[in-house]
Amino acid sequence: xxxxxxxxxxxxxxxxxxxxxxxxxxxxxxxxxxxxxxxxxxxxxxxxxxxxxxxxxxxxxxxxxxxxxxxxxxxxxxxxxxxxxxxxxxxxxxxxxxxxxxxxxxxxxxxxxxxxxxxxxxxxxxxxxxxxxxxxxxxxxxxxxxxxxxxxxxxxxxxxxxxxxxxxxxxxxxxxxxxxxxxxxxxxxxxxxxxxxxxxxxxxxxxxxxxxxxxxxxxxxxxxxxxxxxxxxxxxxxxxxxxxxxxxxxxxxxxxxxxxxxxxxxxxxxxxxxxxxxxxxxxxxxxxxxxxxxxxxxxxxxxxxxxxxxxxxxxxxxxxxxxxxxxxxxxxxxxxxxxxxxxxxxxxxxxxxxxxxxxxxxxxxxxxxxxxxx
Amino acid sequence: xxxxxxxxxxxxxxxxxxxxxxxxxxxxxxxxxxxxxxxxxxxxxxxxxxxxxxxxxxxxxxxxxxxxxxxxxxxxxxxxxxxxxxxxxxxxxxxxxxxxxxxxxxxxxxxxxxxxxxxxxxxxxxxxxxxxxxxxxxxxxxxxxxxxxxxxxxxxxxxxxxxxxxxxxxxxxxxxxxxxxxxxxxxxxxxxxxxxxxxxxxxxxxxxxxxxxxxxxxxxxxxxxxxxxxxxxxxxxxxxxxxxxxxxxxxxxxxxxxxxxxxxxxxxxxxxxxxxxxxxxxxxxxxxxxxxxxxxxxxxxxxxxxxxxxxxxxxxxxxxxxxxxxxxxxxxxxxxxxxxxxxxxxxxxxxxxxxxxxxxxxxxxxxxxxxxxx
Numbered sequence: 001x002x003x004x005x006x007x008x009x010x011x012x013x014x015x016x017x018x019x020x021x022x023x024x025x026x027x028x029x030x031x032x033x034x035x036x037x038x039x040x041x042x043x044x045x046x047x048x049x050x051x052x053x054x055x056x057x058x059x060x061x062x063x064x065x066x067x068x069x070x071x072x073x074x075x076x077x078x079x080x081x082x083x084x085x086x087x088x089x090x091x092x093x094x095x096x097x098x099x100x101x102x103x104x105x106x107x108x109x110x111x112x113x114x115x116x117x118x119x120x121x122x123x124x125x126x127x128x129x130x131x132x133x134x135x136x137x138x139x140x141x142x143x144x145x146x147x148x149x150x151x152x153x154x155x156x157x158x159x160x161x162x163x164x165x166x167x168x169x170x171x172x173x174x175x176x177x178x179x180x181x182x183x184x185x186x187x188x189x190x191x192x193x194x195x196x197x198x199x200x201x202x203x204x205x206x207x208x209x210x211x212x213x214x215x216x217x218x219x220x221x222x223x224x225x226x227x228x229x230x231x232x233x234x235x236x237x238x239x240x241x242x243x244x245x246x247x248x249x250x251x252x253x254x255x256x257x258x259x260x261x262x263x264x265x266x267x268x269x270x271x272x273x274x275x276x277x278x279x280x281x282x283x284x285x286x287x288x289x290x291x292x293x294x295x296x297x298x299x300x301x302x303x304x305x306x307x308x309x310x311x312x313x314x315x316x317x318x319x320x321x322x323x324x325x326x327x328x329x330x331x332x333x334x335x336x337x338x339x340x341x342x343x344x345x346x347x348x349x350x351x352x353x354x355x356x357x358x359x360x361x362x363x364x365x366x367x368x369x370x371x372x373x374x
Numbered sequence: 375x376x377x378x379x380x381x382x383x384x385x386x387x388x389x390x391x392x393x394x395x396x397x398x399x400x401x402x403x404x405x406x407x408x409x410x411x412x413x414x415x416x417x418x419x420x421x422x423x424x425x426x427x428x429x430x431x432x433x434x435x436x437x438x439x440x441x442x443x444x445x446x447x448x449x450x451x452x453x454x455x456x457x458x459x460x461x462x463x464x465x466x467x468x469x470x471x472x473x474x475x476x477x478x479x480x481x482x483x484x485x486x487x488x489x490x491x492x493x494x495x496x497x498x499x500x501x502x503x504x505x506x507x508x509x510x511x512x513x514x515x516x517x518x519x520x521x522x523x524x525x526x527x528x529x530x531x532x533x534x535x536x537x538x539x540x541x542x543x544x545x546x547x548x549x550x551x552x553x554x555x556x557x558x559x560x561x562x563x564x565x566x567x568x569x570x571x572x573x574x575x576x577x578x579x580x581x582x583x584x585x586x587x588x589x590x591x592x593x594x595x596x597x598x599x600x601x602x603x604x605x606x607x608x609x610x611x612x613x614x615x616x617x618x619x620x621x622x623x624x625x626x627x628x629x630x631x632x633x634x635x636x637x638x639x640x641x642x643x644x645x646x647x648x649x650x651x652x653x654x655x656x657x658x659x660x661x662x663x664x665x666x667x668x669x670x671x672x673x674x675x676x677x678x679x680x681x682x683x684x685x686x687x688x689x690x691x692x693x694x695x696x697x698x699x700x701x702x703x704x705x706x707x708x709x710x711x712x713x714x715x716x717x718x719x720x721x722x723x724x725x726x727x728x729x730x731x732x733x734x735x736x737x738x739x740x741x742x743x744x745x746x747x748x
Binding site: 031049067091127131134137139140152 | 402416424427465469506507508512516518519523526536538539542548553746
C-alpha cells in the first residue's frame with residue numbers, strides 16, 4: 001500500500017517544468033483522473049505499480065505501444081536465418097470517450113483505429129481485433145447499433161477482422177453508456193525491428209499532419225464551444241501510411257501515434273527511452289488555426305492534445321526527405337512535416353525552439369489536461 | 375434502431391420454458407442487465423445485433439469461446455501436411471464483478487483465469503495476455519496493488535505472460551472501482567480441432583467438479599449471507615486440466631468452461647450448435663451441499679450459476695472412462711463426473727432426468743439470474 005501524504009489531496013498540480021525528474025514513489029493513495037491522462041501520473045502508475053508487479057517476462061518494461069513476441073511451433077518457427085524473424089504483435093486499449101459520438105467519429109471508430117494504430121506503429125500488419133463491451137443499463141439499443149456499425153466499417157477500411165468479443169452490462173451509474181476494450185493481433189514481417197529506444201543523434205522527427213484535431217473536436221462538443229469552421233476528429237487507421245513509410249525507409253527507428261499526452265508525450269518517451277535530446281521547431285509543427293484558437297480559449301497547449309490519426313516517426317537523417325515524400329504521397333500524410341531533430345545535448349529532455357528563438361523544456365504532462373478523450 | 379414495445383419495460387422475465395424458441399428481433403429498445411447474463415438475452419444481443427453488424431469474416435458466427443485463426447508468413451506457415459495446421463487462438467473478456475474481493479479470489483485472478491480458460495477450452499496453449507483497466511477515480515491505490523499482484527500470481531501459476539496493457543480513469547459514479555478487460559493469445563497445436571458443433575449422438579458429457587461454487591461464493595458476500603462452511607470461488611486456470619484431457623483423449627469433441635449462464639448455458643449452446651439433444655442425469659451432477667442450500671435460500675438453480683474453474687467436456691462414448699480417469703488424475707478434476715449423454719432425440723434441447731425419474735427441459739436463462747459475478 002502506498003503511503004498517504006499531503007500531495008494526495010492535490011489531483012491537478014499543473015504542468016511542472018521538472019516533469020522529467022524521477023519520482024521515487026506514488027504520491028497518491030487513491031487513483032485520480034490524472035492517472036489516465038497519458039502524462040506524468042500515468043507514467044508513475046506504470047513504473048511504480050504495474051511494472052514491478054506484472055512484468056514477469058520483461059516485455060512490459062519495453063514500454064512500446066504493442067508487445068512483439070515469438071510465436072510458432074518448435075518445429076515451425078516464423079524466423080528467417082540470421083535476421084530478426086517474423087513476430088506476433090499484440091496490443092490492447094480501453095476506450096471511455098465522452099461524448100460517445102463527436103464530429104469525425106465515435107467511440108467505435110476510435111476503438112478500432114486506436115488498436116490498429118498501436119499495432120501499425122510497431123511495424124506490424126494488423127490482422128485480428130477483439131472487442132469487450134461494458135454497457136450501462138438503459139443504454140439506447142440504437143446507440144449500440146450505431147457504434148457497432150461504425151466499428152465494422154472502420155475494420156473494413158483498415159483491412160482487419162473483428163474475430164472475438166464479450167459483453168457485460170453494469171447498472172445505471174456504474175458506467176457511462178459504452179466502454180470498449182479492443183485488443184489486436186498483427187504480424188511483424190521478418191527483418192523489421194522498431195523501438196522507441198533506437199533513436200540516435202541526428203535523426204529526423206516527422207509528423208504526418210496537423211496536431212490536436214481529435215482532442216479539440218471532442219472537447220468542443222463537450223464544452224459546447226462553437227467554432228466558425230467544422231473541426232473534426234482525425235480518427236483514422238494508420239496502417240496504410242506506416243506501410244508506405246516503411247517501404248520507403250526500412251531503416252525507420254520508431255513510430256508512435258501521439259494519442260493521450262499528445263506529441264509531447266511521445267517525444268518525452270522517445271527522449272527517455274533512447275537517452276537522447278529532442279529539439280523541436282515550433283514554426284515547423286502543423287497546427288490548424290482553429291485548433292490553435294480553441295487551445296488559447298481553453299488554456300491548452302496543442303502539444304499535449306490527443307490525436308487519433310497522426311503518425312510521429314523518427315528516421316535517420318539521410319532518410320528524412322524520402323520519409324517526408326512517402327508520407328505526403330498518402331492521403332493521411334498530406335500535411336506531413338519534419339518538426340525536429342534528435343540531439344546528443346540535453347539527454348532525456350524535449351526542448352522547443354519557439355518562433356522568436358527562445359528555448360523551453362516541454363515536459364510530460366504533470367496532471368490532467370483533457371480527461372476521457374479516448 | 376429497434377422498435378420500442380411494451381416488453382422493453384420488463385427486464386427480468388424469469389425462466390421461460392420456451393427459452394429455446396427462436397426470437398425474431400430484439401424485444402428491447404434499451405440495454406437491460408439481462409443482456410449481460412450469459413442467457414437468452416445475451417444470445418439475442420449477439421445474434422440480432424453483434425453478428426449481423428460485425429461478422430465480416432465469419433469467425434464470430436462460430437460462437438466459440440475463442441477465435442482460432444491462421445497466422446504466419448506466406449513462406450512460413452505453421453501448418454503440417456495433410457492435417458489441421460497449428461493456429462492462433464484469440465479471445466477477450468470484460469470483468470465487472472462486485473465485490474472486487476471475494477472468498478477464493480478477486481477480480482484480478484478472475485480476469486486471468488477467465489481468459490486463460492477461454493483459450494484452453496479451444497485446445498490452445500495459452501501464451502500471452504493483455505489487460506486493459508478502467509479505474510474509477512478515488513479507488514484506493516492499495517486495492518489496485520492487491521488486484522495487480524494477484525493477476526501476476528495467477529499468470530505465473532498458469533504459465534502465461536502478461537505482455538501489454540492500458541489504463542483509463544473515469545470519474546466517480548462512472549465505474550465501480552475496477553473493471554478489467556483481458557485478452558489472450560494461444561497456440562492450437564497442429565492436429566487439434568475442437569468445436570461446439572462437433573458433438574454426435576452417444577457422446578459422453580463430463581464436468582470436472584462441483585457446480586456453482588463461484589457464483590454462490592460471490593453472491594453470499596454480496597447478500598451478506600452466512601454459511602456454516604467456508605464457501606469459496608472455484609476460480610482456477612484450466613489449461614493443465616485441458617492438456618491432460620486432450621493427451622488422454624485426442625478425439626475430444628469440445629470443451630467449455632461454464633461461466634455466466636452456468637452448465638445450462640454451455641449445454642444449450644452445444645445442443646443448438648451441434649443440432650443434438652442433451653440428456654442430463656440430475657443425480658450425477660456434483661453440487662456441494664452448501665451450494666445447494668444457498669441456491670434454495672436464494673431461489674436459484676445451480677445449473678445456471680457461474681463457475682470459474684470448472685470444465686465441461688464432450689467425448690466419444692468409447693473415450694468416456696478414459697476421459698474421466700484423466701480428469702480425476704488432476705487436482706482440479708478430483709470430483710469429475712459423467713453427467714449426461716448426447717442424443718439424437720429432442721434436437722436443440724437440454725433435458726434433465728430428475729432423481730425421481732421426471733423429465734424437464736432446461737432452457738437458456740431467459741432474464742437475469744446473478745448480475746456481475748464475473
